[in-house]
Amino acid sequence: MTSNPTTTMTAPTATTTRTAARRRRPVQAPRLSRAAYASTAVVAFVVLVAVWWLLTALGTVKPIFLPSPAAVAQAVLEQATNGQLWGDLGASVYRVMAGYLLAVVMALPLGVLTGALPRVEAALEPLMDFIRYMPVVAFVPLTIIWVGTGDAQKFLIIWLGTFFQLVLMVSDAVRTVPVAYQNLGATLGLSRMQILLRIVFLASAPRVWDALRICLGWAWTWVVVAELVAATTGMGYRITVGQRYLATDLIIGYVIVLGALGLIFDQIMRRAGQAIFRYERSAR
Amino acid sequence: MSVAVAQKVRIEGVTKRFGAVDALNGIDLTLGDNEFVSVVGASGCGKSTLLSIIAGLEDPTSGTVTMDGHDVLGPGRDRGVVFQQATLLPWLTARGNVEFALRGEGLSAGERRTRAQEALEQVGLAGFGDAYPSQLSGGMQQRVALARSLSYGPSVLLMDEPFGALDALTRRTMQEWLTEVWEHHRMTVMLITHDIEEAVYTSDRVVVMSPRPGRIRQEFDIDLPRPRHPEMIATPEFQHVVREILALIHQGDVD
Ligand SMILES: Nc1ncnc2c1ncn2[C@@H]1O[C@H](COP(=O)(O)OP(=O)(O)O)[C@@H](O)[C@H]1O
Numbered sequence: 001m002t003s004n005p006t007t008t009m010t011a012p013t014a015t016t017t018r019t020a021a022r023r024r025r026p027v028q029a030p031r032l033s034r035a036a037y038a039s040t041a042v043v044a045f046v047v048l049v050a051v052w053w054l055l056t057a058l059g060t061v062k063p064i065f066l067p068s069p070a071a072v073a074q075a076v077l078e079q080a081t082n083g084q085l086w087g088d089l090g091a092s093v094y095r096v097m098a099g100y101l102l103a104v105v106m107a108l109p110l111g112v113l114t115g116a117l118p119r120v121e122a123a124l125e126p127l128m129d130f131i132r133y134m135p136v137v138a139f140v141p142l143t144i145i146w147v148g149t150g151d152a153q154k155f156l157i158i159w160l161g162t163f164f165q166l167v168l169m170v171s172d173a174v175r176t177v178p179v180a181y182q183n184l185g186a187t188l189g190l191s192r193m194q195i196l197l198r199i200v201f202l203a204s205a206p207r208v209w210d211a212l213r214i215c216l217g218w219a220w221t222w223v224v225v226a227e228l229v230a231a232t233t234g235m236g237y238r239i240t241v242g243q244r245y246l247a248t249d250l251i252i253g254y255v256i257v258l259g260a261l262g263l264i265f266d267q268i269m270r271r272a273g274q275a276i277f278r279y280e281r282s283a284r
Numbered sequence: 285m286s287v288a289v290a291q292k293v294r295i296e297g298v299t300k301r302f303g304a305v306d307a308l309n310g311i312d313l314t315l316g317d318n319e320f321v322s323v324v325g326a327s328g329c330g331k332s333t334l335l336s337i338i339a340g341l342e343d344p345t346s347g348t349v350t351m352d353g354h355d356v357l358g359p360g361r362d363r364g365v366v367f368q369q370a371t372l373l374p375w376l377t378a379r380g381n382v383e384f385a386l387r388g389e390g391l392s393a394g395e396r397r398t399r400a401q402e403a404l405e406q407v408g409l410a411g412f413g414d415a416y417p418s419q420l421s422g423g424m425q426q427r428v429a430l431a432r433s434l435s436y437g438p439s440v441l442l443m444d445e446p447f448g449a450l451d452a453l454t455r456r457t458m459q460e461w462l463t464e465v466w467e468h469h470r471m472t473v474m475l476i477t478h479d480i481e482e483a484v485y486t487s488d489r490v491v492v493m494s495p496r497p498g499r500i501r502q503e504f505d506i507d508l509p510r511p512r513h514p515e516m517i518a519t520p521e522f523q524h525v526v527r528e529i530l531a532l533i534h535q536g537d538v539d
Pocket residue numbers: 302305306307325326327328329330331332333334
């Protein structure tokens with residue numbers, strides 16, 4: 001070892017250092033191409049379904065607890081052909097839309113005012129912060145006493161679960177608009193109301209849209225909660241019926257449909273947001 | 285040399301306190317009609333506060349600001365302001381931003397559009413009317429902001445470090461360009477800057493402020509001929525004034 005010193009020693013060291021330097025990984029993980037992203041996501045889904053299938057095919061879990069993917073697909077298909085799925089879907093979508101839109105229409109102006117006017121903020125924000133930590137689920141019995149078990153009760157639960165959060169999120173979005181924009185409006189001779197409507201609200205719109213998108217996701221959770229307790233139609237109602245007959249395949253099928261539905265609505269909101277707020281993306 | 289110019293803006297005994305901070309203390313300053321005045325000084329010496337008070341965005345704790353003999357009681361369209369950040373509305377195009385400022389002038393949509401286009405031409409951005417702010421460089425955004433302020437014809441233009449966020453090269457171009465624009469359309473300008481050469485190059489007068497409390501230290505009349513051109517910067521006269529102002533500011537650092 002000692003007989004062959006520097007020459008052989010230095011050469012490889014130099015090369016390894018150089019390769020090491022070249023191979024150093026960038027601090028930020030490189031961005032994936034769209035195709036790479038999509039295929040990775042699909043693989044993850046497929047792996048999950050494969051594991052599920054394996055568990056059922058090997059008989060590791062009894063079908064009564066976890067039916068096979070095929071059985072679940074079969075159950076959903078059956079519901080789709082006999083029309084019950086569409087009826088349930090329609091009822092739930094209608095309830096989500098009504099309750100959610102009611103919350104949006106009320107929360108938007110209130111959120112803007114809360115974000116813009118310190119007096120309104122002081123009056124409403126601590127109050128809403130308090131209310132939003134009251135568990136909505138606990139309101140279900142109360143809402144039934146108040147308005148019965150009809151659609152109004154579903155609207156109310158969805159409204160309770162989204163309105164207060166939305167007001168706070170919208171007011172936050174409004175508050176993050178830089179003061180410089182308000183100063184600009186003032187130097188252009190605009191009144192405070194004009195500054196609020198023509199500048200501040202529009203400047204906060206992209207963040208407000210994000211808040212709307214997130215709340216729509218929650219609305220889906222709340223409609224199912226309401227339907228699980230008291231309903232004669234809807235996705236949540238069908239799941240409770242499934243429980244009565246130990247129809248696990250139907251329950252899981254409906255849960256998956258609900259997930260897909262949430263994803264679809266979220267994607268629609270996302271795409272719409274990207275289209276509306278195209279101006280934010282730099283073309284440089 | 286000292287021709288009596290009409291006074292446009294008069295600041296008398298203006299003091300501004302923020303709690304315990306003496307942001308401004310006993311400021312007396314006048315801006316002559318169609319005069320270009322720069323204000324320089326260490327950061328925190330109250331330059332922005334002074335501009336906000338003239339703009340009417342802040343009230344002075346004591347003292348008065350008058351414009352054409354009338355008290356300034358709030359912001360108004362007789363004073364245009366260009367902020368350090370361009371504050372363009374991101375959802376409007378360059379032309380849309382200028383048109384936005386022209387609302388309330390009682391113009392038809394067509395007239396607004398023509399006027400906005402003219403203002404963009406004035407700042408050399410005729411071909412960028414349809415671009416969104418996110419598609420423009422920092423220098424171009426600032427030029428749109430200036431076009432916006434010029435479009436509705438305020439008689440005083442207040443600028444708070446408008447080129448402060450730009451790189452040195454762009455800044456130099458913008459200074460030359462601003463001087464040119466001003467020499468064509470004279471108006472009363474107050475320019476805040478931390479770039480002494482920018483102040484001397486653009487201005488008829490440079491006001492040096494000192495911090496804690498914010499005071500006016502000294503004023504320098506700049507007697508360089510107009511139109512100004514970049515070669516002047518290298519001349520001994522120019523550099524002499526720059527050194528004098530720098531010395532004054534650094535002296536303030538020591539004591
Ligand atoms: N809204 C404010 N509230 C409290 N202090 C302020 C406010 N605006 C400015 N100041 C203080 O006043 C002093 C002058 O500020 P400013 O006018 O921004 O200085 P400059 O523009 O020369 O850097 C600073 O000490 C700053 O911290």
